[in-house]
Amino acid sequence: MRKINPTDYDLVKQFIDGNDDSIDTLVTRHRDRVYTYIYLIVKNHQLSEDLFQDTFIKVIRSLRMGKYQDNGKFLAWVLRIAHNLIIDHFRKEKQNNTFSKDDYELDIFNSSKYCEGNYEDELIQNQIHDDVRKLVDELPEDQREVVILRHYKGLSFKEIAEHTDVSINTALGRMRYALINMRKTIEERNMSLTF
Amino acid sequence: MNDVYTLLNLDRKNTGQEMISLMDRIANSDVFESVELVEYLDRFKVKSQSNLLHRILGFRQSTKNVNLKFPDIAEIALN
Numbered sequence: 001m002r003k004i005n006p007t008d009y010d011l012v013k014q015f016i017d018g019n020d021d022s023i024d025t026l027v028t029r030h031r032d033r034v035y036t037y038i039y040l041i042v043k044n045h046q047l048s049e050d051l052f053q054d055t056f057i058k059v060i061r062s063l064r065m066g067k068y069q070d071n072g073k074f075l076a077w078v079l080r081i082a083h084n085l086i087i088d089h090f091r092k093e094k095q096n097n098t099f100s101k102d103d104y105e106l107d108i109f110n111s112s113k114y115c116e117g118n119y120e121d122e123l124i125q126n127q128i129h130d131d132v133r134k135l136v137d138e139l140p141e142d143q144r145e146v147v148i149l150r151h152y153k154g155l156s157f158k159e160i161a162e163h164t165d166v167s168i169n170t171a172l173g174r175m176r177y178a179l180i181n182m183r184k185t186i187e188e189r190n191m192s193l194t195f
Numbered sequence: 196m197n198d199v200y201t202l203l204n205l206d207r208k209n210t211g212q213e214m215i216s217l218m219d220r221i222a223n224s225d226v227f228e229s230v231e232l233v234e235y236l237d238r239f240k241v242k243s244q245s246n247l248l249h250r251i252l253g254f255r256q257s258t259k260n261v262n263l264k265f266p267d268i269a270e271i272a273l274n
Binding site: 024027028031032033035036037039040041045048049052053073075076077079080083084086087090091094 | 202212215233241244
């Protein structure tokens with residue numbers, strides 16, 4: 001019989017033992033503090049949400065790999081992961097001026113307009129990022145997966161192919177269809193994704 | 196905690212080396228375990244604009260067959 005108010009350790013243990021719902025409770029329990037920490041540093045909701053997602057995906061992966069040993073400081077551990085991901089983001093931001101480094105995806109993603117350094121246009125840029133994210137979310141699952149892994153996770157097509165167990169050509173093809181579908185939707189809805 | 200206060204009050208435009216150095220210093224401290232930080236986060240709570248739980252579940256479901264490879268960064272060696 002499960003406790004009414006399980007500790008973080010109880011929930012971690014349940015998750016490791018195969019109860020996926022336990023991670024939902026942990027996310028819900030700590031989301032405000034973790035999200036607030038990220039937002040107070042990056043001061044941008046879209047970016048904060050992406051970093052929040054990355055943080056908990058890393059938490060989930062680390063738990064599954066047995067890399068967490070409870071010392072009663074689960075929140076501290078999660079905040080540290082978030083902090084390191086923010087540093088990672090800032091380092092990347094400092095190194096790259098553009099959102100994408102790949103010549104393959106020229107139209108939608110590979111634009112200096114997505115450069116984080118252009119703060120005067122930040123509000124418009126955020127709206128465009130939101131719109132692009134919504135377009136991504138509407139893609140068929142296999143295409144959305146490739147776009148997310150390529151653009152939001154920074155994996156190469158070779159890595160995407162390995163991790164999705166398909167050939168590189170298939171991964172490239174899915175990206176191609178994803179871009180075609182996104183452009184089609186942009187045209188149909190007469191969306192403007194430029195400044 | 197002083198470094199954290201400095202960091203949180205820095206202008207977002209300032210993402211240069213100064214900010215990264217400060218964040219590195221914080222990463223090497225034990226501030227994440229402090230009650231003061233938790234109280235600060237509770238006092239200045241910011242709500243997200245979307246359902247964060249849904250995002251995580253959605254992502255997990257859309258990539259359920261994918262063994263994500265993350266870059267090796269500091270916290271992987273935490274324990």
